[in-house]
Amino acid sequence: MLERAHILVCGGTGCTSGNSNKIYSEFQTRLKEQGLESEVKLIMTGCFGLCARGPIVVVYPEGTFYQHVKVEDVNEIVCEHILKGRPVERLLHSEKEEDGSLKAINETAFYKRQKRVVLRNCGIINPESIDEYLAYDGYKAYEKVVTQMTPQGVIDEIKKSGLRGRGGGGFSTGMKWQFAHDSVSDIKYVVCNADEGDPGAFMDRSLLEGDPHAVIEAMMIAGYAIGAKQGYIYVRAEYPIAVQRLEIAIGQAREYGILGKNIMGLGHDFDIELRLGAGAFVCGEETALLNSTEGKRGEPRQRPPFPAVKGLFEKPTLINNVETYGNITQIILNGADWFASMGTEKSKGTKVFALGGKINNTGLVEIPMGTTLRTIIEEIGGGIPNGKKFKAAQTGGPSGGCIPAELIDTKIDYDNLIAIGSMMGSGGLIVMDEDNCMVDIAKFFLEFTVDESCGKCTPCRIGNKRLYEMLDSVTKGTATMEDLDKMEQLCYYIKENSLCGLGQTAPNPVLSTLKYFRDEYVEHVKNKRCPAGVCKALVSFKIDPALCIGCTKCKRNCPVNAISGEIKQPHVIDASKCIKCGACLQGCPKNAIVR
Amino acid sequence: MINSFDDTPKQAAELQAALDELKDVPGPLMKALQKAQDIYGWLPAPVQNKIAEYFDVPLEEIYGIATFYSQFNLNPNGKHKIGVCLGTACYVKGSGDILNALEQKLKISAGNTTQDRNFTLEATRCIGCCGLAPVLTVNGEVYGKLTVDDVDKLLSKYTD
Numbered sequence: 001m002l003e004r005a006h007i008l009v010c011g012g013t014g015c016t017s018g019n020s021n022k023i024y025s026e027f028q029t030r031l032k033e034q035g036l037e038s039e040v041k042l043i044m045t046g047c048f049g050l051c052a053r054g055p056i057v058v059v060y061p062e063g064t065f066y067q068h069v070k071v072e073d074v075n076e077i078v079c080e081h082i083l084k085g086r087p088v089e090r091l092l093h094s095e096k097e098e099d100g101s102l103k104a105i106n107e108t109a110f111y112k113r114q115k116r117v118v119l120r121n122c123g124i125i126n127p128e129s130i131d132e133y134l135a136y137d138g139y140k141a142y143e144k145v146v147t148q149m150t151p152q153g154v155i156d157e158i159k160k161s162g163l164r165g166r167g168g169g170g171f172s173t174g175m176k177w178q179f180a181h182d183s184v185s186d187i188k189y190v191v192c193n194a195d196e197g198d199p200g201a202f203m204d205r206s207l208l209e210g211d212p213h214a215v216i217e218a219m220m221i222a223g224y225a226i227g228a229k230q231g232y233i234y235v236r237a238e239y240p241i242a243v244q245r246l247e248i249a250i251g252q253a254r255e256y257g258i259l260g261k262n263i264m265g266l267g268h269d270f271d272i273e274l275r276l277g278a279g280a281f282v283c284g285e286e287t288a289l290l291n292s293t294e295g296k297r298g299e300p301r302q303r304p305p306f307p308a309v310k311g312l313f314e315k316p317t318l319i320n321n322v323e324t325y326g327n328i329t330q331i332i333l334n335g336a337d338w339f340a341s342m343g344t345e346k347s348k349g350t351k352v353f354a355l356g357g358k359i360n361n362t363g364l365v366e367i368p369m370g371t372t373l374r375t376i377i378e379e380i381g382g383g384i385p386n387g388k389k390f391k392a393a394q395t396g397g398p399s400g401g402c403i404p405a406e407l408i409d410t411k412i413d414y415d416n417l418i419a420i421g422s423m424m425g426s427g428g429l430i431v432m433d434e435d436n437c438m439v440d441i442a443k444f445f446l447e448f449t450v451d452e453s454c455g456k457c458t459p460c461r462i463g464n465k466r467l468y469e470m471l472d473s474v475t476k477g478t479a480t481m482e483d484l485d486k487m488e489q490l491c492y493y494i495k496e497n498s499l500c501g502l503g504q505t506a507p508n509p510v511l512s513t514l515k516y517f518r519d520e521y522v523e524h525v526k527n528k529r530c531p532a533g534v535c536k537a538l539v540s541f542k543i544d545p546a547l548c549i550g551c552t553k554c555k556r557n558c559p560v561n562a563i564s565g566e567i568k569q570p571h572v573i574d575a576s577k578c579i580k581c582g583a584c585l586q587g588c589p590k591n592a593i594v595r
Numbered sequence: 596m597i598n599s600f601d602d603t604p605k606q607a608a609e610l611q612a613a614l615d616e617l618k619d620v621p622g623p624l625m626k627a628l629q630k631a632q633d634i635y636g637w638l639p640a641p642v643q644n645k646i647a648e649y650f651d652v653p654l655e656e657i658y659g660i661a662t663f664y665s666q667f668n669l670n671p672n673g674k675h676k677i678g679v680c681l682g683t684a685c686y687v688k689g690s691g692d693i694l695n696a697l698e699q700k701l702k703i704s705a706g707n708t709t710q711d712r713n714f715t716l717e718a719t720r721c722i723g724c725c726g727l728a729p730v731l732t733v734n735g736e737v738y739g740k741l742t743v744d745d746v747d748k749l750l751s752k753y754t755d
């Protein structure tokens with residue numbers, strides 16, 4: 001390190017939307033002003049993970065972690081911290097040791113239990129510079145496989161590591177590579193699934209934004225192992241920063257002779273083309289993704305034949321998820337045994353989760369497989385805001401299910417999640433508290449699937465629509481107990497008869513909420529009551545006369561004049577006029593309005 | 596509503612160049628539509644026709660692709676595009692109420708454009724800013740941690 005300090009500004013999507021671009025340029029200006037450009041290196045990095053506290057700036061060598069930084073704060077950081085060596089206390093993400101000294105960032109609750117394998121470079125290197133990637137062992141793994149390993153040797157190493165696909169299914173990556181390797185063809189393809197469609201998930205995006213070369217290198221290794229010369233990365237168009245960073249990375253790699261013909265003079269060819277999605281969730285499913293990559297309607301294909309036999313343009317194709325690729329170079333460089341030493345018996349390594357919903361530290365976390373949900377929520381996630389009670393966590397997105405509070409000590413891995421009726425999915429982890437209605441959540445996911453069903457097969461297209469209508473009637477209080485049984489039956493019917501994974505998994509959110517929160521469904525049906533007070537048709541608003549101080553605020557907030565009352569007298573809501581919009585709730589200083 | 600479509604010579608030339616670039620690319624149709632939409636902002640029927648002719652495929656194949664993906668517009672958009680995130684995190688934090696409020700104020704339902712073509716209102720999937728939930732975007736700019744009360748102020752910012 002020639003410079004005496006490094007300033008890292010987060011350039012992930014979360015922080016960018018908090019103006020980190022302007023913070024970066026303000027640092028440029030201020031450093032120049034002070035004549036510090038040559039002494040201090042300024043770097044725009046990928047995501048640090050703690051998006052809830054963004055925009056984030058980290059200053060090395062101390063590793064000082066600043067949160068919620070504003071453009072106006074930059075001058076103070078430069079003048080106080082960089083010039084005078086006094087950290088700006090009010091911006092610190094601080095946790096103190098018992099003796100009052102600042103904890104190192106790796107020791108804070110959010111980072112302490114994490115293990116960064118896939119995200120190792122995110123928030124460390126400048127993703128737009130291939131030189132920085134090279135300085136962090138970049139493209140060494142590729143060099144190693146081509147000079148020291150046979151294609152079968154590479155595949156054996158991946159098999160031995162126990163790596164399983166991170167895109168949802170959890171299929172053995174080594175086996176998949178073996179199948180693609182064993183298919184005989186002069187042309188084969190390597191495809192990267194970067195469609196990341198689960199609402200609430202942004203692991204793949206952060207990796208592509210923070211360390212695009214790691215994915216490129218892994219695809220090159222896969223190309224060598226299975227005998228492919230061309231790769232495609234299919235990215236959803238909603239990820240403009242990721243697309244841009246990939247374009248830059250591919251361009252730089254070509255310039256350095258790392259992509260293209262006769263790579264590094266080692267005699268192999270490989271190149272990569274980007275393909276952008278256009279907003280269709282089903283395109284994350286691998287066969288639909290292949291159709292879309294070919295420029296067609298993204299409808300799924302019948303399997304078999306599997307992509308390893310007949311995939312893109314009818315040729316044998318290996319398709320893996322972004323995060324799966326993110327592990328490859330580390331397995332090659334550190335060995336399968338090192339990788340297999342992390343995790344549980346059947347789920348090795350780490351998993352990246354996007355923590356969201358009712359949790360204090362929303363953001364990106366990478367943990368060893370087998371970490372308990374309790375650790376994730378209470379320690380890393382910092383618990384539930386506003387002193388509310390944890391009710392359930394949802395994993396696996398629209399294909400997954402809910403984990404109820406009583407199973408909070410479940411060790412997270414592929415098989416445990418399946419066993420309790422959820423699934424790993426790609427890594428979205430949404431936390432819900434007592435204010436969330438589980439019927440409403442199931443309905444929300446189903447609405448998503450109905451909307452995204454491609455329509456090719458009937459069980460999915462019509463079955464899910466009917467299922468949605470049944471859920472809707474539960475939330476409106478018009479369903480019968482018989483309907484609940486019918487719903488369950490329909491779920492199994494859809495699962496068994498749908499063409500692709502979208503339909504086969506769509507009923508999961510309904511089944512898992514029915515399993516763990518049946519009483520909540522029953523309450524809607526029998527007593528016409530939504531315990532969480534979410535389902536509009538079933539809630540009624542009342543003012544508690546003992547608490548109301550007659551401030552008239554609710555009366556003024558009500559858009560339909562349903563509230564009456566004199567100043568300083570308890571007010572009342574006319575239920576026949578009330579549209580249940582909830583406007584009165586906001587602003588009541590005494591919490592006197594009850595649902 | 597029939598949407599008028601003015602094809603400037605500049606746009607036509609850009610499209611031609613884009614198509615020529617894709618001539619030898621395998622599976623070019625989606626890329627062609629994406630380029631065309633970059634140029635025109637939407638996919639007018641004559642443009643779809645031109646792409647069909649260029650690649651010698653039936654027009655219905657082009658139309659089939661254009662209607663399959665939600666990002667292809669078969670109608671022109673309003674001047675300002677509002678996208679309310681209905682992703683899980685945002686939904687859990689009340690973005691549904693914000694969408695309702697906007698629908699009431701603009702007197703349109705999601706997926707439509709106001710009469711004066713000033714606003715197009717859309718419900719979107721997760722845009723990846725869950726830390727700021729609930730969020731919406733106006734012309735790509737993200738507004739986070741919103742409440743229903745912020746809606747008026749926001750709209751007035753984009754109304755001349």
Ligand SMILES: Cc1cc2nc3c(=O)[nH]c(=O)nc-3n(C[C@H](O)[C@H](O)[C@H](O)COP(=O)(O)O)c2cc1C
Pocket residue numbers: 164165166167168169170171173193194195196197198281282283284285286287319320321322324325426500501502503
């Ligand atoms: C409806 C549906 C959506 C999917 N979406 C994604 C996705 O967004 N990203 C992804 O990597 N895999 C997704 N998958 C899984 C892929 O089909 C496929 O299993 C995966 O890309 C394989 O890569 P892996 O073995 O590395 O996990 C989806 C599957 C289904 C059924």
Ligand code: FES
Pocket residue numbers: 199200680681682683684685686720721722723724725726728730
């Ligand atoms: S759910 Fe809204 S940004 Fe992710």
